[in-house]
Amino acid sequence: MDVPIQAVLVGKARPFRGDEASAIAKTPAAGAVVVGPLGLAGDEQADRSVHGGIDKAIHHYPADHYPHWRSRLGDAPLLDTAGAFGENIATTGLDEHNICLGDRFRLGTALVEVSQARQPCWKLDHRFGVKGVMAEVVASRRTGWYYRVLEPGTVQTGDRLNLVDRRWPNWPLASLFGLLIGGEAKARLADLSALRTVPALAETWKLRRAKLAAQFGVD
Numbered sequence: 523m524d525v526p527i528q529a530v531l532v533g534k535a536r537p538f539r540g541d542e543a544s545a546i547a548k549t550p551a552a553g554a555v556v557v558g559p560l561g562l563a564g565d566e567q568a569d570r571s572v573h574g575g576i577d578k579a580i581h582h583y584p585a586d587h588y589p590h591w592r593s594r595l596g597d598a599p600l601l602d603t604a605g606a607f608g609e610n611i612a613t614t615g616l617d618e619h620n621i622c623l624g625d626r627f628r629l630g631t632a633l634v635e636v637s638q639a640r641q642p643c644w645k646l647d648h649r650f651g652v653k654g655v656m657a658e659v660v661a662s663r664r665t666g667w668y669y670r671v672l673e674p675g676t677v678q679t680g681d682r683l684n685l686v687d688r689r690w691p692n693w694p695l696a697s698l699f700g701l702l703i704g705g706e707a708k709a710r711l712a713d714l715s716a717l718r719t720v721p722a723l724a725e726t727w728k729l730r731r732a733k734l735a736a737q738f739g740v741d
Contacts, residue, residue, distance in 0.1 A: 523620070523685035527630070528585055529604035529612040530555055530679050532565035539648055546608035546645055554676040557632035561671070562610055576670050577637045577724035580629070583609035583666035584617045594658060598650060607646065609666060613683055618663050618696040624722030626687040627669070630677030633686070634669035638724040639699040641665070660704060663696040668724070690720055702727055707734045715740045 531548035532555065538544035545566040556563040560579055567574035588601050595601065604612035611629070618639060625636045642659040649655075659665055698717075700706040707714050717723065717731050718741060735741060 523616065523627075523683075525613045525615045525683050527611060527613060527677065527679060527681045527683055530562070530677055530681075531605045531610050531612070532562050533605075533608070534564075535566045538645070544645055546649055548605040548608055548610065550604070550679065554630075554678040557629065557634075557671055557675050557677055559671050559674070562677075565610060577726065578668040579671050580610045580634060580669040581608060581640065581666060582611040582613070582616075582669065583607040583640075584664075585612045585614045586617055587664045590662065590664060595650060595652060595655075598652075600650060606649075607666060608649075611677075611683070616683075618665055618667065618699065619694055621667060621695050622688060622690055623693040623695065623698055623720060624688075624690045625685060626672065626689075628682070628684045628686050629669070630675055630681040632671060632675030632677060633673035635672055635722060636695070637668050637670045637722065638727050639663075639665040639667050639695040639703075641699075641703055663699055663704070665695070665699055667695050670724075690722065693717075693720060702730050702734065708738055711738055711740050714738065 530551045532551050533545040533548040535543045535545040559576060592601055600606040621636060623636055627634050642656045644656060646655040647653050701710055701713055714735055
């Protein structure tokens with residue numbers, strides 16, 4: 523897997539709904555951007571309790587999904603350019619079915635690791651001005667995903683995203699999301715138990731896994 527990076531995007535926190543702020547609105551960065559442990563220089567998260575941090579340093583959303591959203595949402599201006607879903611990185615050729623938990627990529631000169639799929643929230647509905655966007659992300663598994671940064675570096679539009687290591691090929695993100703968020707845990711108890719041995723999983727999703735395991739009586 524070696525694909526060109528179509529867009530590198532960053533955003534500042536700004537008023538979003540009433541007094542509540544959000545940095546979901548991202549715009550293309552000019553030139554090379556420094557990639558550090560907490561993500562891209564110049565990028566912000568308004569609510570650090572649920573966004574950002576080491577396990578959610580960089581958000582990648584496939585441009586491949588935009589035709590689906592145009593078919594569902596019609597003439598939505600946000601879909602005219604990358605960044606509609608608050609992503610930092612846009613590409614084509616990669617999605618939640620061919621990206622696995624723990625995949626390591628060279629992102630420009632940085633080294634990053636897939637930590638979890640994105641768990642959507644109400645902000646997507648508010649951003650598009652349409653109810654049901656969040657629910658459709660869950661149902662369709664078109665979630666996007668997050669990276670943690672293993673080695674700092676720089677990245678810019680036109681650089682390459684190159685897979686350098688795949689340690690857990692049995693954990694594509696669509697399957698992982700279905701297990702932990704999509705309501706499949708009860709029917710997949712062996713998978714739920716096996717996931718405890720995969721250290722690349724984001725800390726918050728380790729807690730989610732443990733909660734589900736306790737609920738259904740598995741390790």
